[in-house]
Amino acid sequence: MAAETTERAEIVGALLDFLARPSATDAEFEAMALRVFAHQFRHNEPYRRFALRRGRTPLAVRRWRDIPAVPIKAFKDLILSCCPPEAAERVFMTSGTTGDARGRSYHPTMAVWDRSMRDNFRDRVMRGRAPIRMGILFPDDEALPNSSLARYLTLARREFGTAGSAGLVGPSGLDLAGLLTALADAEAAGEPYALLGASYAFVPVLDALAASGRRFALPEGSFVLDTGGFKGRSRELDPDAFYDGLSAAFGIARSACLNMYGMTELSTQFYDDGNAVYPSVKSGPHWIRSRVVDPLTGEDLPAGERGVLVHHDLAHFNAVSAILTEDAGEIVPGGFRLLGRVDGEASKGCSVAVAEFLAAARA
C-alpha cells in the first residue's frame, strides 16, 4: 500500500510538472502518456484485462495513439480506478437518466484535476483579463459534490470571479430576480459581467427575457460560457438560434459566447474561441490530445473525415486516460469540430435494435 502511495505521489508530481510546461514536445507527451498507461495498466484491473484482450500492453505499445481507448460506457459498468474506490477524495458521476447506471470517475486527489481546470480556464477563458463578476447558472459543489460541472464552476468563481459573483441556481431553482439585478448593475456600472452555466439553464433565462421584452447591453469584456447541451432538461434549441439568442439578450457578440466541452470521464476541458460560427473549433491544452477514429476499426481517420472522437487526457491519471467517446467529430486545423452524438441506429427493417429494446426494458 505504501509503495502504491509513493508511486501515485510520483506520478502526480510528474503530471503537475508536465502541466506546467506548455512547451512540452510531442516526444515528451508520448513519454508521459506511456508512463501513465503503464501506471493504469498496473493498478487498474478491468483496464488491464481490456488492454490484454486487445494485445496492447505497456511492453507492446510504443506510441500514445496505440494506447487502447476504453468506450465511455465502461465507466458505467466497471470500476475504472487505480486507487481503491473508497480511498477516493472525490467521485464524479454522470447525471444519467432513470434506470441507467451512472458513470463514475474516482479521484484520489483533486490536485491534478484542479490544476488542469485552473490553468486551462486562465489561458482560454480569462486570457489575461482581470477577475470578473460572475453569475453561475448551476448549483455549487457543496450542493452537488459528485458533479464535475459543479466543481468546475465553483472553482471558476473562486479563482477568477470578483467578490460580487453569485450562484444563481439554489435549492428553489433559478434566481431570476437576482440575475436581472446583476445584469442591470453591470450594465449601469460599465463593469464586465460573465454568465456561466449548463446550456439548458440558459433557456429559461432567454425565455423570461423574451417574455418581458427585456434586453441588456453588457459592457465590453463580458462573456457567456455554456456547456453540456440541453440533455432533455430544456427545450432543444438549434445551436445557431441559441447563440443568436444569447447574443441578442445580453448585447454581446457571438464571439463572446464560449462553449466548454467536458465530461465526467475526463479531467480536462476543451474550449472554443467563441461561436461566431457554429460548429466552432474546439481545442484543449498540451496535456490532452484528440483523435477521430473509424467506429468499427478504431483506426485513425484522416483530418476532415467524420468519425468518433477519442480523447487522451494525461490528467485523468487515476482512471483511464484514453477514452472512446460517443461524440462524432472531425479533425480540423487548430483542433476538432464536434458534430453531435454517435447513436446506434434503429433497424432499417423490422428487427429489434438495441435502442428500442432498452426503451422497452425501461418502460
Added chain:
Amino acid sequence: MAEFAGHCPGLARDEIGWRIVRHAAWGETVEVALPELSEAQAAALCGQIRERARTALRRMAVARIVEAIDGATARLLDRSHPVRRKAEALLPVVTGYDRETVRLGLTGFLKTFRRPQLLRFLAEDFSDPGLLDGFRPAPKGGLVRAQGPDLLLHVWAGNVPALSLWSLVCGLLVKAGTVGKLASAEPLTAGWFAGLIAEQDPELGECLAAVWWKGGEGASEKVFLREADTVLAYGDDATLAALREKLPIGTRFLSHGHRIGFGVIAREALDRRRAPALARLAAQDVARYEQQGCYSPQMLFVERGGLVAPAEFARYLAHDLAALAARHPRRPLSPGEAAGVAAWRQAQELRDTADLLGEPADPWGVVVLDGDDTLRPSGLNRTVAVVAVDDLDAVPARVAPHRAFLQTAGVAASPERLLRLADGLAAVGVSRITAIGAMTRPEAGWHHDGRFSLLDLVTLTEIEAGAEAAAEGFAPYAD
C-alpha cells in the same frame, strides 16, 4: 431520370406533387419520386377507392382476384419481364442489399403468391373461402359471410424487398379497398405490383393505391388516418404508438412491431457431420437481409454435451460468415449502423465471460457467451451471439422476459425434443418455429406474429338460424 413510385388511379402524373429521394449504394445512385398528395387529392382518392370497393370489388369473385394476383406475380417472377428487370436493377441500390440477395429474396418470396399458395392461404383462415363471396351455411346453423373493410390503410416500413406485398395481397384477398403508404426504405415494389395488377385486371387496379407522406407531418396523413376503416401498420413501438394515438376510436388498428429472432441448436445436431452444415445454414439466416427482418436471428442458444461444443460451433459459424461475406458482401453501413455494430463489439470486449471472434474490420462478428445470458439484440448487420446452455429446457426462460418482441425461433433438434421445446416456446409467446436456414423465409400461409392474416381483417355478418326460419313464415309459399 427518376423512377416514379406508387400507384394513384385517377390522378395524372403531372397532377401529383413528387418528392425526389436519392438512394446510393454499390457505386450507383437511383432517384425515386414519391407521390405526395394534397389533402384534397387524398380525400378524393379515399372516396373513390371506397366507392370502387363497395361497388366493383365486393362483387368480384375471390377467384378473379386470385387470378389477378397470380398473373402479377408471374410477371414479377419472370426474369425477362421489364418490371422484374427493373426490380433487380434498382432494389439493390435502394435497399443496399447485394444483387444476389435481392434476386434470390424476390424469387423466394414471390413464389408464395402463386395461385396454389394463394388458395392455401385462403384455406388456412377460412374453412369455406366462399363466404368472402356471399352468404354460406354456417355449421351452427344460419348463414354467414365475411367482408373486408371498405378502406384498408397499410403503413409499410423497412427495407426488406417486396415485404409490403404480404399485407397488400391479404387485403385484396378479402376485397378491401386498399391504400398503402410506401416504406421510405423500399418504396418501389408495392407500386410496381399494383401496376401489374391493374394491367391484369383494370377494374381491380382501380380499387388500390400506393402513396407516400412523411410520417407524422405530411398534409395528407390526417386525411388517410381519418378515412381508413382499418389500419394495418408496421414499425417500431414508438411509430406504432404515435400512429394509434391519431386514429379515430372506431378505427381498427392492427400492428406488427419489431421483433427479435433466435435459434436453438440441440446437442444431437452437433456431431462432426451435422454441425458444420448447420453452422452454414445459421450463417445464411444471419446474413440474409443483414438481420433487418423480424424473423432474423440475433442470438443462437447452443446446447452443451454434443460432440461439437458451443464454442466450436461458433467458430464454424464465424468461418461461414466470413465465406458468405465474400459471396454476398455486407451492404455499406450508415454511421448509425456502424455505431451500433461498434457498440456491440465494445460491450462484448468489456465482458469477462465473452469470447469475441473476428476482427473489428470484419463485416461480421460472433461472440461466444458462457453466462446465464437472456435474449438481447446483437449489433445487427451480421453480428450474433452464441450462448452456451446446459439444456434446451433452459431456453424458454431465457427468452421469456422479452415476450413482446418474440416471433420466430429456428430450431435444430430431434422430433421429440422439438415438440417439447415448442411447448415451452409457445408458452412464452413464440409464434413461429422453423428450421435453421429457413428463418427468413416464412412458408406460404404463415400466421404473421401468430395472427390470422385474413380473418383479422374481416367482419362477419351472420343470419341467425332463427331469422332464416322466421323468414320462411313470410315466404309467398308460406301456408
